Amino acid sequence: MTNADYLGTTQPRLVLYLPHRPNGLEQLAVDPNAGDLIAANSNHWRKIVTLLAKIASPTAGDWRAFRDTGLFRQTALCFAPELIDGHTWHWIGGKDNLLRFGTLVHNAEPLAGCPEVALDPGRKLLLTPYPDYRQLSNAVVGQIRAALSEQAFYER
Template sequence: MTPNQTDDWTRLGSPTARLALYLPNRPQVLAADAALNTPDVPCLIRHNGNHWRKIFSILAKLCAPAEQRWQDYRDLELLHRHEMICFADCLLQDAQWHLVAGKASWQRLGLDPLDYEPLDDAGPVRVSGNILLTPYPDYRQFSNRTVEQVRAHLQVKGER
């Protein structure tokens, strides 16, 4: 079976997720896997390459429990219960947290960064309530320092 990108799905992961990461582009997904609630992250990485490995790795670093290695969380549990990646043109009502990643996603959702407060004085993350405008999840833009800041904010506000 060859990977193909379908246009009829707007999220990847658990429909009851507490955290939604909004991205502008979908990964290529095997047609049989497009509707799965529990995607196979290692398979998605194999089919989509290093770019998606970085996205899944940053999301795992943000969400993995403190007692678990983020690599194990990424490969075994990510997107199964607590997280989803969303490609819709609106914020999902059910998510507790909305991480809107990158300028293209901010614009698609009609969010103006000037309406949001900086998470800290030197960081690139802006926040208002349960919505965080973040850099695109790439190591150059979403540094380990930024991961720690966002992770701490989610923990303080009750994510885990």
């Protein structure tokens, strides 16, 4: 991946794939920082980074501190339509975004009570609506966290 395609650690626990790049990606790639990403971009990116932190934080109630200090040490954003190699979870946000992945083969099953979110534990794949508060409410985030917890995601 080039710096224009990727932001975060080289060994992430979770990669969020998005179709649009934030402003200042070249500078952010050198020293990934959620605060700088938010400051250089719109409220839209604050929402994305916050949702990534709410889902990836090892402790649900500590997502703010995780976002501000450790987010890009444990996660990454990828803008290319190909899954990165490694033993990581892959989160593809949005139906249109999923279409960019063309021939991606998966067995994602909708979460019980949350049909807009699907999980394929074998591929370590999470499919959701585009990461926005209207589509990924705190209740939905809680269901995603519960599903990931069943897959031992938070046990590292």
